[in-house]
């Protein structure tokens with residue numbers, strides 16, 4: 102008997118749009134010798150001292166559960182780190198939870214604050230998971246589209262325009278994936294005024310905080326009046342090159358954390374113990390290595406931004422993360438056509454901008470989490486691809502004449 | 503000598519790969535090619551950049567395998583003849599690829615490269631040991647090079663294990 106599985110499936114789950122990245126992944130993965138600028142994670146391996154610490158923890162038998170919120174020792178280090186790096190104060194005992202990646206922190210935040218129908222403003226282009234996470238928690242994602250003209254920065258006016266009495270929170274991500282855009286203190290302060298005026302919360306995804314290049318990073322929680330309204334999300338994945346460890350953390354007012362911890366207890370229990378041990382070492386003894394990686398990204402960013410602009414793919418200089426988001430409008434192609442052609446003809450993988458929301462159409466995301474040598478080759482290939490596009494356009498025009 | 507951040511950045515780039523073009527360095531550091539050329543020249547003149555060696559794994563090439571030995575040399579310095587004079591007599595030999603003055607139980611550490619163990623043995627007995635003031639030599643033959651000048655020779659550490667495209 103054949104079963105109609107459709108009848109069993111949740112409409113929410115079915116309604117989720119598949120990630121636009123998936124399709125591209127399948128295509129790129131089937132090819133050989135691809136240079137990938139499509140990777141959303143560091144090319145560095147986790148520093149050895151951190152790995153060694155986790156190995157030792159495993160050898161010493163740290164194989165049981167920890168407290169739901171994570172090892173107190175780790176939460177203490179997280180608290181010190183947040184104070185030291187970003188001047189925000191959180192009590193390790195009741196204001197911090199160690200999660201399975203920043204991804205899970207985001208999930209936890211929305212499950213904790215959303216009632217059915219509550220609206221969350223998402224600034225696009227945005228990380229692919231955001232709208233799905235809000236939807237799964239019963240909320241309604243409201244897209245706010247930014248544009249290249251002002252460096253993909255959201256303005257208070259834009260926020261005002263879409264705020265309704267259903268709006269519960271704004272999801273901010275600075276430095277941003279996919280645009281690399283960083284918001285400085287003044288820009289965050291301007292947003293804070295809107296948050297205050299409409300009595301909102303802010304979920305601040307600060308996972309790229311360590312990777313900030315031209316200015317000091319400002320945590321949204323450090324803006325006057327915003328500490329009480331901020332759910333701060335950060336983690337080890339990007340700055341510490343620990344994506345595969347699946348470790349992040351969430352910090353917020355105690356009143357919110359106490360509800361989150363209930364959900365976390367039922368869904369997850371705790372993050373992996375031996376990996377939490379490694380994370381303690383990461384916060385204690387790797388600032389030099391984190392800085393060294395940051396220097397590498399900084400140099401690559403400078404290189405790739407100039408190269409792309411020379412090729413004619415206009416892009417702004419992003420203040421953080423490891424992405425650039427150049428315009429491909431000159432090619433006359435859609436983002437997907439451009440990316441597919443580039444992959445097939447020159448074997449360079451990038452992610453089409455529309456994977457990050459409709460406002461990403463006309464752009465591609467290039468990750469510079471790859472060696473400068475690879476980036477140089479990729480830039481040559483993209484240059485050649487652009488030339489061939491221009492040539493074929495000219496021949497087509499001539500034919501018309 | 504104190505260097506500027508820009509000069510330190512140039513050194514960091516060259517330290518990883520000396521064949522990077524000045525144009526690439528300029529782009530990476532948001533400056534001009536002329537400026538990079540000028541600074542590199544200055545660093546060369548100051549002997550901060552001493553040379554640009556290429557790290558070659560000769561042992562991968564048939565017929566080009568080399569044997570390396572590190573030799574601990576004890577020296578009795580005599581009146582008027584310091585370590586420097588003895589060192590000079592040793593480092594002039596082309597077989598000697600490096601030479602360091604050491605603290606501890608011996609004085610000079612000599613690295614020698616040769617085609618065979620016999621080559622090296624001959625060099626030690628005929629040349630090194632006969633130098634006046636050299637009291638004793640202890641030879642250690644290198645069996646395998648795992649890491650050289652910060653570079654891991656073989657191994658999986660640098661393998662890219664990431665998925666080709668990810669969010």
Ligand SMILES: Cc1ncc(COP(=O)(O)O)c(C=O)c1O
Nearest residue numbers: 202203204228278336338349669
């Ligand atoms: C903006 C943003 N937030 C969160 C995440 C997820 O981080 P984690 O790997 O810690 O779950 C990513 C990863 O790509 C990201 O780009």
